[in-house]
Structures are given as structure tokens and as C-alpha cells.
Amino acid sequence: MSTPPAVPTEDPASSRRPRSYAKGVARRQEILDRAIEVFAAKGSEGTSLRAIAEKIGVSHAALLHYFGSREELLVEVLRERERRHDDYRTADDRRAHDEVVGGMVRAAHRNVTVPGFVSLYTSLLAGSLEPDREYSREFFATRFARIRDRLSALIRIGQEEGGIRADVDPEAMAALVIAASDGLQTQWLLEPSVGIERSLALLELILEPDPAESDKNSSRTA
Amino acid sequence: MSTPPAVPTEDPASSRRPRSYAKGVARRQEILDRAIEVFAAKGSEGTSLRAIAEKIGVSHAALLHYFGSREELLVEVLRERERRHDDYRTADDRRAHDEVVGGMVRAAHRNVTVPGFVSLYTSLLAGSLEPDREYSREFFATRFARIRDRLSALIRIGQEEGGIRADVDPEAMAALVIAASDGLQTQWLLEPSVGIERSLALLELILEPDPAESDKNSSRTA
DNA sequence: GTCTATAGGGCGATAGAC
DNA sequence: GTCTATCGCCCTATAGAC
Structure with a gap:
């Protein structure tokens, strides 16, 4: 797995710095x-x-x-690593129903090819729960909050468009999708026969709009 | 890894040992x-x-x-600790639908009162994914397999009785319930406003039998 | 600004005295 | 059966060479 030449371009303030910065x-x-x-x-x-x-x-x-x-x-x-693969940045609002779980499935697919990262992620996350781990705790707290926000926003869009069941709490569902993704990868590391994708797919059953309740929304894309 | 001279507690052969055991x-x-x-x-x-x-x-x-x-x-x-609280041992088969998620909710409720254990569990689980952690890896692999077996058995019962949607893969659902429970507790530790119970409750929507599909289902598990 | 060398204190684990 | 002493390794900190 090769890496492109390092060309950092993020700090504009460096133009005022002397040299060799x-x-x-x-x-x-x-x-x-x-x-x-x-x-x-x-x-x-x-x-x-x-x-x-x-x-x-x-x-x-x-x-x-x-x-x-x-x-x-x-x-x-x-x-x-996260900066290189942001699975929800490219999410298509038009297909919110598919993107909610789809983003997690894509991420899981990629992670499965590099178990070392799943292990690193899990280990660091566990460590962040302990006292005196301010730096990593801040990272994970922010990360979870950000992903929850994006997912719940995506869910709300889907609900407005009628592609997602309306009585599902977007925040609760967002937390659930993240939790399931994290937990399944751990189980998979211990027992590779656990089908991550198969289990994640079940989450889509929660999102499916109930035809019996479509008195509020009636637009549905097959 | 060297074996300690210490006496294992569960070895029946120890009956031959001198005394003060x-x-x-x-x-x-x-x-x-x-x-x-x-x-x-x-x-x-x-x-x-x-x-x-x-x-x-x-x-x-x-x-x-x-x-x-x-x-x-x-x-x-x-x-x-697990020996003292086994949430599925007492599961009532007659109410399989409620017990599947209910057991996890009860466990989560109890864990929330002792964050130290959630932290210990998460930390040890993460460590078990690393090389040279045979002992804890064996523990967690066995633990997950056991809970998956019980949950999926419970789900099958619910499906036969009609209380649980028939087209849900019991194994995949079992893994999902465990993963969600573990992952939600972690998120809750980082952000207590995350509602564990509220998210877990969404899983029950997967289990609800779809009345519209009840007659479409013809094949039963042997 | 970049990096090496070194030292302090804590860790898990072991050996051997009582 | 339990302790003290000790080992080698770890992370972190810092003084100062380039």
C-alpha cells in the first residue's frame, strides 16, 4: 500500500514563518x-x-x-486515515434511505481489509474511557458527535422525502447504526464467520416506511 | 508463555494433591x-x-x-460478575419477542450504575484483539459465541410462535443485538445524553412481524 | 528547528527467602 | 503461602548537539 508524496498544504500562516518550517x-x-x-x-x-x-x-x-x-x-x-476516507461526505441526499446504512457498510468493507486499524481503533477507544486520556477522549467524543449529526440529518431528509419511516427517532437511530458498526467489527475480529454486512442490512428494516402508516406521507420511491 | 505452578481451580486431578487446597x-x-x-x-x-x-x-x-x-x-x-448476572438464563420462551432485546436492556441498565465495569469490559475486549492475549481472547470468543447461540435460539422460538418476523436471519440478528449493546454503552460513556434504551428499542422494530407478509411466508425452518 | 542521548519512575513478571 | 528483591521493559521528560 503505497503513499503519495507528502505535500502538506493546510497551514496558510506558515507564509510568515522564517524558513525550514x-x-x-x-x-x-x-x-x-x-x-x-x-x-x-x-x-x-x-x-x-x-x-x-x-x-x-x-x-x-x-x-x-x-x-x-x-x-x-x-x-x-x-x-x-479518517480524513482520507470520509464515507458520508459524498452521501447523496436523494437516496438517504440507502446511504444511512450504506455508508457504514462501505466503511466496514474497507476496514475488513486492514484488521490492524480495527484493532487500533478499538484499543484507542477503550483507552479513551479511562481517566487522564483527555486527548483521545476529546477525539472520540467529537467524532461520534459529528457522525451522529450527519447520520441523523440524513435520516431526517429521508423521512421528509418519505423514504424512511417517520416515527423513528433520528438521533437514536444514528447512535444505533454507529454502535452496531463498531460492535460488529469487534465480533468479526474474534470470529470471522460473523457476517458484518448481513447484520447491518437488518438495520434497513427499521427504516422502511410502514405502508399501513402512510397517512402522513405518500411519496415512495421503489 | 510459561505456565505458573499455581493450582488451577477446576482441575479434577487435584484430588491427588496433598492438602491445604x-x-x-x-x-x-x-x-x-x-x-x-x-x-x-x-x-x-x-x-x-x-x-x-x-x-x-x-x-x-x-x-x-x-x-x-x-x-x-x-x-x-x-x-x-457474569456468573452473578445471567440475563438470558431466566428468559421466558413464551415471550421471546420481548426477551431478545429485553435482556440487553436489563444488562445495560445494570451496567450504567457501574461505569467501572463497562470500562473494564471495553478495555479488556480491546486488548484481547492483540497478539499474545490468548487467555482473554478465548474468554471473549466463547462469551460472544454463547450469547449469540442463546439469542438466536430465542429468536427461532419467537419465529415459530409467530411473535417474530420470519424472514430475519436469527444468527445475524443475534450478532446485531450484542454489537448494538456493546457499542451503545461505549458511546454513552463518552456522551451520557446518548439514550441506550431508546436506541436498543429500535431493534424491536426489526422483529415485529409484518402483517402484510404473513401469508406470503410459506417455508418454515426445519 | 530538528533530533540524539540519557535518566526517572512505573509496570508485569520472576526468584528465592521465610 | 506470602513476602522482598530484582529484572527488563515501557512511557515520558529534558538537556543539549547539530
Whole structure:
């Protein structure tokens, strides 16, 4: 799995900086890219700061120069990967019913090809629940809130268009879809015969508008 | 991984052992009880072997005498707690539709009162996905398989009795219910406004038999 | 600004004294 | 059966070389 050359273009304020600032940013990105490769292959445990540094070819102190702590490095790896694959950014509002569960199915499909990331994600999420893990807790809390917001918005659109059952609480359904996706991937890691997609597909039965209740909406796309 | 000289509790061959075996078992149980109290209050991180030992009032080496490793101690804490609350053992087959989701709701209700256990569970589960975690991986794999079996059996009963929609795959639904329960508790820990029960209740919509399709269904499970 | 070298304190695990 | 002592590893912090 190769990675395109690191060309960070996000900080406009750097134009006022002296020089050789870009190099630091590039180096940081380079380390991030290599770290992603490492985690894709292995999980997160057994991957001490020293072990990661060794595989990347730098000292463990160098890693801490760019990332304040091991926790922060791991979070940034997750954040970067998420930036590359945003499954709901391209969601088509016209097909809200399919997109709600479809986005999760696509994400699960991709994750199944790199068990290391599922493991990293699960491990970091669990750790974020403990005290003194402000950085990762903030990341996950924000991430969950963001995805819940997008999903519930998508659900509301579907309800207005009549493609989604109207009496379903969008917030509750959003949380459920995320929970199911996370939980199924964990079960799948322990028992690969668990069909992630098959179980997720059941969630669509919740969304289907009940024909008997279509006194409120009557437009339905087959 | 070396095998400790410690005496396993469930080995029938131990009848040949000299004596003073019962006391060891009693002491082990005593330590387990104290450990459960400790974990109910706090999570699993920050609870090093030394910290647990100090709170219980023994040396950390004593803990390792009764439990081969930290991993094993934590698993036994979970196992013991589960032994005390088995939510599907008492399931009433006559009300299969309600019991499927109901059991999870009851478990979630109880867990919400002791966040430390949810945290311990999540942390240990995440760790079990890593290499060299044979003991906890075996525990979770067995646990998930057992609950899936019970749930799917309950679902089949409900389908035969007509209380549960017939075209739902029992195995896939069982995995989904467990996944949702686990995932929702995690989200709830990060954002208490997430309504676990409200989201779980949506799963019941999947089970509801569709009156319009009742006559379309002709094949039954053998 | 970038990175190396080094040190401190905590961890799980083990060995051997009592 | 339980303890003290100790080992090797870990994360983190920091001083200072380039």
C-alpha cells in the first residue's frame, strides 16, 4: 500500500514563518504516513513508542518531538486515515434511505481489509474511557458527535422525502447504526464467520416506511 | 508463555494433591470479591497490578500467585460478575419477542450504575484483539459465541410462535443485538445524553412481524 | 528547528527467602 | 503461602548537539 508524496498544504500562516518550517511539517506527515503503514499491518499493542520509531527509522524521542505523546500519535494516525476516507461526505441526499446504512457498510468493507486499524481503533477507544486520556477522549467524543449529526440529518431528509419511516427517532437511530458498526467489527475480529454486512442490512428494516402508516406521507420511491 | 505452578481451580486431578487446597481456593475467591469492588468504583486503567494489590491489602506478587497474570485476574473478575448476572438464563420462551432485546436492556441498565465495569469490559475486549492475549481472547470468543447461540435460539422460538418476523436471519440478528449493546454503552460513556434504551428499542422494530407478509411466508425452518 | 542521548519512575513478571 | 528483591521493559521528560 503505497503513499503519495507528502505535500502538506493546510497551514496558510506558515507564509510568515522564517524558513525550514515546511520541512518540519513534511517530516511530520512522512512519519504519519509510515506509521499508518505500520499500523495497517499490526495492531496497536506490542507497538510501543520505541517499536514504532524503530520501524520508521527514527528515535522514539523524535516521534515525541512531532507528537506530544504516544496517545497523540495514535490519535493522529486515526484522524489522518479518517480524513482520507470520509464515507458520508459524498452521501447523496436523494437516496438517504440507502446511504444511512450504506455508508457504514462501505466503511466496514474497507476496514475488513486492514484488521490492524480495527484493532487500533478499538484499543484507542477503550483507552479513551479511562481517566487522564483527555486527548483521545476529546477525539472520540467529537467524532461520534459529528457522525451522529450527519447520520441523523440524513435520516431526517429521508423521512421528509418519505423514504424512511417517520416515527423513528433520528438521533437514536444514528447512535444505533454507529454502535452496531463498531460492535460488529469487534465480533468479526474474534470470529470471522460473523457476517458484518448481513447484520447491518437488518438495520434497513427499521427504516422502511410502514405502508399501513402512510397517512402522513405518500411519496415512495421503489 | 510459561505456565505458573499455581493450582488451577477446576482441575479434577487435584484430588491427588496433598492438602491445604481448600484454603487457597477460599483465599482466591476472597481476592476476587475485593477486586470486583475495586473495579466497580474505578476502571481498569490506572489499576495496575500493584494498585489493585495495595487496595486489597496484599503484595502484587500474591495476586500473581493466585492469578497467573494481570490479564487473567481481569478476565476472572469479568467472568465472576457474569456468573452473578445471567440475563438470558431466566428468559421466558413464551415471550421471546420481548426477551431478545429485553435482556440487553436489563444488562445495560445494570451496567450504567457501574461505569467501572463497562470500562473494564471495553478495555479488556480491546486488548484481547492483540497478539499474545490468548487467555482473554478465548474468554471473549466463547462469551460472544454463547450469547449469540442463546439469542438466536430465542429468536427461532419467537419465529415459530409467530411473535417474530420470519424472514430475519436469527444468527445475524443475534450478532446485531450484542454489537448494538456493546457499542451503545461505549458511546454513552463518552456522551451520557446518548439514550441506550431508546436506541436498543429500535431493534424491536426489526422483529415485529409484518402483517402484510404473513401469508406470503410459506417455508418454515426445519 | 530538528533530533540524539540519557535518566526517572512505573509496570508485569520472576526468584528465592521465610 | 506470602513476602522482598530484582529484572527488563515501557512511557515520558529534558538537556543539549547539530
